[in-house]
Amino acid sequence: MRKPYVYITRKLPEPIVDQFRLFSEVKMWNSENLPVPREVLLEEASKADALLTMLSDKVDQQLLSVGKNLKVIANLAVGFDNIDVIEATKRGVAVCNTPDILTDTTADLVFSLILMTARKLVEAVDCVKSGEWKSWSPLFMAGADVHHKTIGIVGMGKIGEAVAKRALGFDMKVLYHNRNRKVEAEQTLGVTYQSFNDLVSESDFVVCLTPLTEETKGMFNKETFRKMKHAAFFINASRGAVAVEKDLVDALKNGEIAGAGLDVFVKEPIDLDHPLLQLENVVALPHIGSASVETRLAMMKRCCQNIELILNGKQPLNVLNM
Template sequence: MKPVVLVTRRLTDAVHERVSRDYDAILNPEDRVFTRDELIEACQSVDAVLPCHSEIFSAEVIARLPARLKVIANHSVGVDHVDLAAAKARGIVVTNTPDVLSDATAEIAILCMLGAARRGSEGDRMVREGRWTFWSPAFMVGRQVSGKRFGVVGMGRVGQVTAERARGFGMEIHYHNRRRLEPALEKGAIFHETLESLLGAADVVSLHCPSTSDTTGMMNDAAFARMKPGAILVNTARGALVDEEALVRALTSGRLFAAGLDVFRTEPGGNPALAALDNVFLLPHIGSATTETRDAMGFRALDNIDAVFAGREPGDRVA
């Protein structure tokens, strides 16, 4: 008999075809969001689960999973929605999907930077609402990013690709990371040992680090006060990195020129206080939302499931 695999959300047709071919697949074609109890119940008769970040595997949920469940193969790079220690204690393998979404997420980071710098949301609303009735040299003046300093917080796979895209604008790359990169990966980027040093140097600060107990709320009042006056914040990583009330204060006071955000503390939904501001460019967490990337993410998760049931170590194991 084939192992039973639960796919918690509607994935691409190509991924559904493969999982249905190789496993006894339980799909969710209606893309219904599971409640906690529904998730626990749905996992009772499966050998593997392929979830997204929308499914929260807390310690309490993991404690109620059946002994037959061998692997949680996440359709995401971030794994902050899974209690890794609890999974490890239960002997459940946890994997993620690194590498394959770096290009798509980097594209969104650049879009957020440009949308924030050039007042994209404000201009879009003006045209759509029929309020574009005048022009002058002082009309809709934004910030030019070419030749400015692009600061990367978290120089992992996505951070490195985003830095490479920013180089295309002639931007000088600065970064803060837990450890300095090798020169071949650094490519001339300027390393800052502390976040505070980076914040004071960059014209654009782009977040690419995971959400952990150390990074939650790292962008707070003190952090914004250290940023250059008129700087731009970009976040395509995790909403938990930013104290959103502090960000509203920094944006309304003029301390920051603008922000470009693809992630929020509350998802779905976002933050109404941020949405009310003209100087915020907003997207609904679509960093990896291309057909090519979503296919690759699903295939990568299935590669990890294949490895577990073949008795091999999965390549993307995180717990």
């Protein structure tokens, strides 16, 4: 009896791959930094029983139509906007992700972005390393306080709640907007529900953590940024397409908002000549929300567990389309 065939779309550490070898024949795209070419992915999908995919891998109708043997796709992420879940469900292919594991790690990164943008930390580091630090002066590298300010969290899932806990440690007032009210979070954390428009107009830091859907795509646009305080900061650690990047650039250039901290972009990697990268009041990171060694290894292990369980006809730990 043949072992099931698993294809991994990015190079993973050998100890993780060894876990796959215990129950499957496994092949892996041998690059840590470059995505698997589309033609290679389609060829492997045509043979595979399972795929371990990255956010950069488009799992669409074309891929699913050639994946005649596919039983499971395990996405190394919480988000799954790269996968056509409806089409996968029609074809009887389970789609798994990695929730819970990366909650605190991502929340740490979000709060890091808040501090980096408000306190001009990237500019300060560059100033020292470039030799531009000549003396001390009263307003030299003076940024904005974070403590006792108002933070507005759009998308109050588990990561949003974890960010709220960190904000409370800075004595911040926490507002949130979510598709559904989180009464338990209001009671346990003391956070306050607001309409989207009220949240963006009242907050000093507007943090986007909502998933990318048809409803959320482009929700941060020209009108939204004009409702924000001139001294407010926009923080995005969800998906780049929730913001209209041209409108964000205009808002930053025109002083409609004070700055932005971004871990995600519409196109990733972002082009070096993108207008956002030319602005001093933008902190740009390479989509590293969950990028700690401990968390990423745990995400890989969870993908392996889910694939093994499904291939053995058992209930997976995380599945989006049961």
